[in-house]
Amino acid sequence: MSALAYPDHITATYYLVLAAILFTIGAVGLLVRKNTLVMFMCIELMLNAANLTFVSFANALNDISGQVIVFFTLVVAAAEVAVGLAIIVAIFRRRQSVNADDVDLLKG
Amino acid sequence: MIGAGVTPIAHAPVDWYAIAPEIALFAAAILIVVLRSVARHDPKVHQASMLIAIAGVAASALFTGVQWAFVHSNGPYQAMSGLVAVDGFGVFVKSVILGATLLALLLSGGYLRREHLESPEYFALMLCSATGMMLMASANDLITIFLSLEILSIALYVLAAFDRRRLSSQEAGLKYFLLGSFSSAVFLYGIALVYGATGTTRLSGIAQFLAKIVLLHDGVLFVGLALLLVGLGFKVAAAPFHMWTPDVYQGAPTPVTAFMAAATKAAAFAAVLRIFVGAFRLYDVDWRPAVFGLAVLSLLVGSIAAVVQTDVKRMLAYQSISHAGYVLIGVQAATDKGTSAALFYVCTYAVMATGAFAIVMLVARRGDDRHELTDYRGLASARPVLAGLLTLFLLAQAGVPLTGGFVAKLSVFSAAIDVGQYWLALVGMLAAVIGAFVYLRIVLAMYAPPDDEAAPEGPRIVVDAGTGVALTIAAGAIVFLGVVPGIVLDFAHAATQLLAR
Numbered sequence: 001m002s003a004l005a006y007p008d009h010i011t012a013t014y015y016l017v018l019a020a021i022l023f024t025i026g027a028v029g030l031l032v033r034k035n036t037l038v039m040f041m042c043i044e045l046m047l048n049a050a051n052l053t054f055v056s057f058a059n060a061l062n063d064i065s066g067q068v069i070v071f072f073t074l075v076v077a078a079a080e081v082a083v084g085l086a087i088i089v090a091i092f093r094r095r096q097s098v099n100a101d102d103v104d105l106l107k108g
Numbered sequence: 109m110i111g112a113g114v115t116p117i118a119h120a121p122v123d124w125y126a127i128a129p130e131i132a133l134f135a136a137a138i139l140i141v142v143l144r145s146v147a148r149h150d151p152k153v154h155q156a157s158m159l160i161a162i163a164g165v166a167a168s169a170l171f172t173g174v175q176w177a178f179v180h181s182n183g184p185y186q187a188m189s190g191l192v193a194v195d196g197f198g199v200f201v202k203s204v205i206l207g208a209t210l211l212a213l214l215l216s217g218g219y220l221r222r223e224h225l226e227s228p229e230y231f232a233l234m235l236c237s238a239t240g241m242m243l244m245a246s247a248n249d250l251i252t253i254f255l256s257l258e259i260l261s262i263a264l265y266v267l268a269a270f271d272r273r274r275l276s277s278q279e280a281g282l283k284y285f286l287l288g289s290f291s292s293a294v295f296l297y298g299i300a301l302v303y304g305a306t307g308t309t310r311l312s313g314i315a316q317f318l319a320k321i322v323l324l325h326d327g328v329l330f331v332g333l334a335l336l337l338v339g340l341g342f343k344v345a346a347a348p349f350h351m352w353t354p355d356v357y358q359g360a361p362t363p364v365t366a367f368m369a370a371a372t373k374a375a376a377f378a379a380v381l382r383i384f385v386g387a388f389r390l391y392d393v394d395w396r397p398a399v400f401g402l403a404v405l406s407l408l409v410g411s412i413a414a415v416v417q418t419d420v421k422r423m424l425a426y427q428s429i430s431h432a433g434y435v436l437i438g439v440q441a442a443t444d445k446g447t448s449a450a451l452f453y454v455c456t457y458a459v460m461a462t463g464a465f466a467i468v469m470l471v472a473r474r475g476d477d478r479h480e481l482t483d484y485r486g487l488a489s490a491r492p493v494l495a496g497l498l499t500l501f502l503l504a505q506a507g508v509p510l511t512g513g514f515v516a517k518l519s520v521f522s523a524a525i526d527v528g529q530y531w532l533a534l535v536g537m538l539a540a541v542i543g544a545f546v547y548l549r550i551v552l553a554m555y556a557p558p559d560d561e562a563a564p565e566g567p568r569i570v571v572d573a574g575t576g577v578a579l580t581i582a583a584g585a586i587v588f589l590g591v592v593p594g595i596v597l598d599f600a601h602a603a604t605q606l607l608a609r
Binding site: 016019023026027030036040047049050054072076079080083084088090100105 | 258276281300
C-alpha cells in the first residue's frame with residue numbers, strides 16, 4: 001500500500017478513539033431514544049464499534065485472532081437481528097406502534 | 109495450487125469428549141426441529157419432543173459424569189487449543205444447569221398444554237439455551253464466553269416472548285431483548301479492550317500475561333474489566349443492572365422464569381468466577397471493591413423493593429436480585445472457599461427458585477395472570493400440600509435452618525468473614541431479615557382465611573404429573589441440601605480445587 005493511501009501518522013489510536021465515540025453514541029442513543037427500531041440500530045452500532053476496536057488492536061498487536069473474532073460478532077449480530085425484528089414485528093401487529101413508551105404493562 | 113513456500117493450513121485438533129455434554133443437548137434440539145418439520149400435524153410430536161428433550165438432558169448428564177470421572181483421576185485440562193476447559197468447576201456448574209433444565213422441562217409440559225401453546229419449538233429453544241449455558245460453564249476464552257452468552261440469550265428472548273397472545277409476555281421478550289443485547293454489546297467491547305491490553309482472549313493466557321508483565325498504562329485494561337463486570341452484572345441480575353429483571357420475570361411464561369432464574373444465574377456466575385477469580389486474580393485489589401458495591405446494592409435493592417410489591421411473581425423476581433447479592437459475597441472473597449460457597453449457593457438457589465416458581469405457575473391457573481397476593485388467600489385450606497411446599501421453598505429462600513438456604517447463606521457469610529469482610533456479612537444478614545419479612549407476607553396470605561367476597565373463581569388448580577414430579581424432586585433436594593449438605597459441599601469444594609488455570 002502506498003504511503004499516500006495509508007499515511008504513517010494515522011495510528012491505531014485514531015481508530016480506537018473513533019470506535020469509543022461510536023460505542024458511546026450507540027449506548028447513549030439506546031438510553032434516550034424511544035423508537036425500538038432506532039434502539040435496535042444503536043445496539044448494532046455498539047457491536048460494530050467493538051468490531052472496529054478488535055480490528056485496530058489486531059493490527060497494532062500484529063495478531064490475527066482479533067480479526068477472526070469479528071466474524072463471530074457478525075454472525076451473532078445477524079442472529080440478533082432475526083430474533084429482535086421478529087419480536088418487534090409481533091408487538092407491532094398487536095399495538096400498531098414501535099414506541100418503547102407504549103410498552104408499559106409491566107412496571108412497579 | 110499450493111506453492112513450495114506455502115505451508116498448508118494446520119487444523120486444530122478437536123477433542124469431542126470435551127464438548128460431548130453440549131453436543132448431546134444440541135443434538136436433541138436438532139432432532140426435535142427435524143421431527144417437527146417431517147411430522148408437522150401429528151399431535152404426538154409435542155409429547156415426543158418433550159421425551160427427546162429429557163433424553164437429551166440424561167445423555168448430557170451421562171457425558172458430564174464421564175468428564176467428572178476423568179477429571180477426578182487425571183486432573184483438569186484445556187481442550188480445543190484452550191477455548192474450552194474440562195475441569196471440576198465446569199462439571200459442577202453443568203450439573204446444576206442440567207438439573208435446572210430437567211425441572212423446567214418437567215414444568216413446561218403441563219404448562220404448555222394448559223395455555224394451549226403446545227409446540228415442539230419450545231423444547232428445542234430451551235435445549236439450545238441450555239447448550240449455551242453448558243458451554244459458558246466450561247469456557248476458557250472470552251470469545252467462547254461471549255458466544256455462549258449469545259446462544260443462551262437469543263433462545264431465551266424467544267422463550268420470554270413465547271406466549272404470543274399475552275401482551276405482557278411479548279413485552280417481557282422485547283425488554284429482555286433490548287437490555288440483553290445492550291449488555292452483550294457492552295461485554296463485547298470489554299473483551300475488545302482486554303484483548304488490546306493483554307494481546308489475548310484466553311483466560312489462562314490473560315492470567316499468565318498479568319503474572320509476567322506489570323502494565324504501566326493499565327487504563328484500557330481497567331475500562332475493559334469494568335465493562336466485563338457491567339455486561340455480566342446484567343446477566344446475573346445484580347443491582348444497579350437489574351432494571352429488566354422484575355418486568356421480564358413477571359411477563360415471561362412461568363416455567364421460563366424458573367429456567368431463567370435457576371440456570372442463567374448459574375451459567376453467568378460461572379463466567380464471573382472464571383473471569384474475575386480465575387483470570388484476574390492478581391488484580392483483585394482493583395475489582396473487589398466494585399464487586400463489593402454490586403453485592404451491597406443487590407442485597408439491599410432486591411430485598412427492600414420486594415417489600416412494597418403486591419405481585420408474588422414480582423416479589424420473587426426482586427428477591428432473585430438479592431440472591432445474586434449473596435452469591436456476589438462469595439465471589440468478592442476471591443478465595444477458594446468463597447468460590448465453593450458461591451457454587452453451593454447457585455446450586456441451592458436453582459432448586460428453591462424453581463420450586464417456588466412452580467407453585468406460582470400452578471396458582472396462576474389458565475392465563476398465567478393470577479399473581480396477586482390476594483390470589484394466594486386461602487390456599488392453605490384449599491390446597492394444603494401446595495401451600496406447604498411453597499412455605500418450604502420460601503423458608504429455604506429466607507435461610508431457615510434444616511433447608512439448603514441456611515447452609516448456603518452460612519457458607520457465603522463465613523467465606524466473607526474469613527477474609528475480614530464483616531460489613532458485607534452484616535449487610536447480608538440485614539437483607540436476610542428484610543427478605544424473611546417478604547416471604548412471611550406470602551406465607552401469611554396463604555394461611556389467612558379465604559375472602560368471602562372474592563371467592564376463588566376461575567378454574568381449579570390442576571397439578572399435572574410432570575409438575576408433580578418436579579415439585580417432589582425440588583422439595584426433596586432442598587431438604588437434602590439442608591440436612592446432609594456435606595455431600596454437595598464436598599463436591600463444590602473438590603470442583604473448586606479442580607479448576608483449570
